[in-house]
Each structure stands twice: as structure tokens, then as C-alpha cells.
Amino acid sequence: MLENSFMMVLIILIINIVYVSFFTIRMILTLKGQRYLAAFLSTIEVVIYVIGLGLVLDNLNQIQNLIAYAVGYGIGVIVGMKIEEKLALGYITVNVISDQMDKNLPKLLRDKGYGVTNWIAQGLEGDRQSMQILTPRKYELKLYKIIKELDPKAFIIVYEPKTIHGGFWVKAVRKGKLNQ
Structure with missing residues (x-):
């Protein structure tokens, strides 16, 4: 042969x-x-x-x-x-900055199972909703789609965290309890 x-x-x-x-x-x-x-x-x-x-x-x-x-x-x-x-091994952290202060974007994302930490940030043109979202990489594209539907003008930055420690949400994700 x-x-x-x-x-x-x-x-x-x-x-x-x-x-x-x-x-x-x-x-x-x-x-x-x-x-x-x-x-x-x-x-x-x-x-x-x-x-x-x-x-x-x-x-x-x-x-x-x-x-x-x-x-x-x-x-x-x-x-x-x-x-x-x-x-799609591992997790990503997605930072989102939105001028949609009247929508409760963090709650909408939490209701879908994402871990969201949010705060009010000061931008050049006023207050902004700033969110940090942790998700498994396999849900990355779905998360982008949801964010763009909620706020098409949202500013999005994504990175991979090297180490994750603590937090109630990580335990839920590792048990497969993300509502997708």
C-alpha cells in the first residue's frame, strides 16, 4: 500500500x-x-x-x-x-458598558442565568451602566446576541480570566445550572 x-x-x-x-x-x-x-x-x-x-x-x-x-x-x-x-473550554469575562439606564439589563441577564456584577460608571457623556459578566465560553455567542438585542449600541470587551475563585455563581455553573 x-x-x-x-x-x-x-x-x-x-x-x-x-x-x-x-x-x-x-x-x-x-x-x-x-x-x-x-x-x-x-x-x-x-x-x-x-x-x-x-x-x-x-x-x-x-x-x-x-x-x-x-x-x-x-x-x-x-x-x-x-x-x-x-x-469551548473555560470561561470568559464580558465587560459591557451601556447608556440604557432605564432598562434593568443586569436583572434581565441574571434571569437568563448569567453572573452579573454591575455599577454606575461615569462616561464622557454622563452616567453609564457598567456590567461584568462571567460565562462559560460555550455560551459566548449567545450572550453577545442577548446583549445586542437589549442594547445594540453597547460597548463590549471580552477577555479570558486565568483564575476564578469563589462566588456563588461559579458553583452553580460547574453543576450545569446555567439557564440557557
């Missing part, structure tokens, strides 16, 4: 897509603090890597194998990122 040039290219391409996807996911798991899962994944990753690289090195006289390896690497980065988007 490996004597067929087309099959060799296809195998190298697939191996590298799988390898780099694993690599991308492992890096994200490492950054999210999931050490043991990342270590387990890296064991599988290195086996796939050695097999793929070995096929290329054993057949360096065929440029299409090297090209397949490089293309597989690029595609693997994209596939790994898509997988990570679907997994």
Missing part, C-alpha cells in the same frame, strides 16, 4: 492533520491547566508525529511527501482550532 505514491501522500497528509490537531488541543489544555489530560494526549501525539515524520524521512526523494507533510501541518492547525472552538 505504501508503494503507491498517491496513497503515501494521502497517509502523510492525514497523519499530519491528526498530529497537529492533537498538538493544538494539547497546548490549549496545558494553558487551561488540564495537565494530566494534556500529558495523556501528548503521548498519543508523539507516536503519530514519529510515524508521520518517519514516512517523510524514509522517502525524501519524493517531494510530494514533503509537500503533503507541510500541507497537513497547515490544515491540522485549522482543524485543531475548530475542535477547540467546539469544545
Whole structure:
């Protein structure tokens, strides 16, 4: 089977897509603090890597194998990122500033299950409703949609918190009690 040039290219391409996807996911798991899962994944990753690289090195006289390896690497980065988007690990913090003082935006968001801390802030043109919202990443797009429906002109800044400690809301989310 490996004597067929087309099959060799296809195998190298697939191996590298799988390898780099694993690599991308492992890096994200490492950054999210999931050490043991990342270590387990890296064991599988290195086996796939050695097999793929070995096929290329054993057949360096065929440029299409090297090209397949490089293309597989690029595609693997994209596939790994898509997988990570679907997994949506971790949490995000969304800061929202709204001039809609007459609407009770914090209550509306809390009723949907989001953890909201709010305060009145002073902007260039007067008072603003400032909110800090914590949510699992998998609800990120839904939260944006809700905010834009409530206030299309809201100013939104998003970041990923590195560490979360305490708070009643975090316990509820970890038990899967967010009202989506």
C-alpha cells in the first residue's frame, strides 16, 4: 500500500492533520491547566508525529511527501482550532458598558442565568451602566446576541480570566445550572 505514491501522500497528509490537531488541543489544555489530560494526549501525539515524520524521512526523494507533510501541518492547525472552538473550554469575562439606564439589563441577564456584577460608571457623556459578566465560553455567542438585542449600541470587551475563585455563581455553573 505504501508503494503507491498517491496513497503515501494521502497517509502523510492525514497523519499530519491528526498530529497537529492533537498538538493544538494539547497546548490549549496545558494553558487551561488540564495537565494530566494534556500529558495523556501528548503521548498519543508523539507516536503519530514519529510515524508521520518517519514516512517523510524514509522517502525524501519524493517531494510530494514533503509537500503533503507541510500541507497537513497547515490544515491540522485549522482543524485543531475548530475542535477547540467546539469544545469551548473555560470561561470568559464580558465587560459591557451601556447608556440604557432605564432598562434593568443586569436583572434581565441574571434571569437568563448569567453572573452579573454591575455599577454606575461615569462616561464622557454622563452616567453609564457598567456590567461584568462571567460565562462559560460555550455560551459566548449567545450572550453577545442577548446583549445586542437589549442594547445594540453597547460597548463590549471580552477577555479570558486565568483564575476564578469563589462566588456563588461559579458553583452553580460547574453543576450545569446555567439557564440557557
